[in-house]
Amino acid sequence: MRYLLPLGAFIVLVIFLGIGLKLDPKEVPSPLIGKPAPQFSLPQLHAPEQNFSPEQMKGKVWLLNVWASWCVSCREEHIHLSEFARTGIVEVVGLNYKDEPEDAKKWLSLLGNPYLLSISDKEGKAGLDWGVYGVPETFVIDKKGVIRHKQTGPVNPEILQNVILPLVQTLNGEAS
């Protein structure tokens, strides 16, 4: 009986520490969810004379994938993202974050280009507005131009199938 209280306290502590172990401190909830996507106008990677702005995607559900040739995890997710993009269910725009356009183009020609187009954000200004802090990051934007989901870190088949795909399908059903 006299050990019951310390034992109880110990068990509670262990449960809390256990939960703490499962949490990922790197995953910071984005305040941008449910807000209009921040606007920018930046040159396209493969056509620098043409600018791209998120406004152009209005009326469509689309993904913005933040990537860079120097980013190791981007290589890791590339195959899964490419496979997903190939299904044609949603258009993926790449935001080439703090990268040299030459390196970025080489990276794409080597590994394949899953993007509708990529945007060159050499100084990371758009990245800052989008709250990017850990490349790769993937945003889901609805037809009205509102950010509905953000994935920090590489996407994998489970996330794509269980989170992104159902969300895209629901959003596709919404009126623009």
Added chain:
Amino acid sequence: MKLAMILLVLFSCSLHAEIKIYDFKDPALEQRYQGLTEELRCLVCQNQNIADSHAELAEDLRGKVYELLNKGETDAQIVEYMTNRYGDFVLYRPPLKSKTLILWLAPILTVLLGAFGFWAVLRKRDKPQEHLSDTERQRIEELLKRKSE
């Protein structure tokens, strides 16, 4: 040998990564810059503020703070700029809201709980032992009587 030493000293200095120093015309602005960058958390190395961090993101955020300060924005506006993009997590001192209530109250609650436990232990110790049998009580009285005689 001497040359080698000099070279070593020079070389080791150049190894230190440097934090870009911004020039301020107004010392008050510089002070605010210091204050703000110490209060903002770097999201890449989460236990450092952006004043101390060498991460590239911290560098960008320092640049942004500098830019916004020179634009004449207030501290509150700059903090709002950061939280709009990165959330309350970017602040070392999160605001008191329903979501962060436990964060602010937990230390006080823990101290109160400890104080209560301490008090409970002390009270238990002071309490006279009351589970004496009648024969024991009789014996005590006998002993006390004998002593006073």
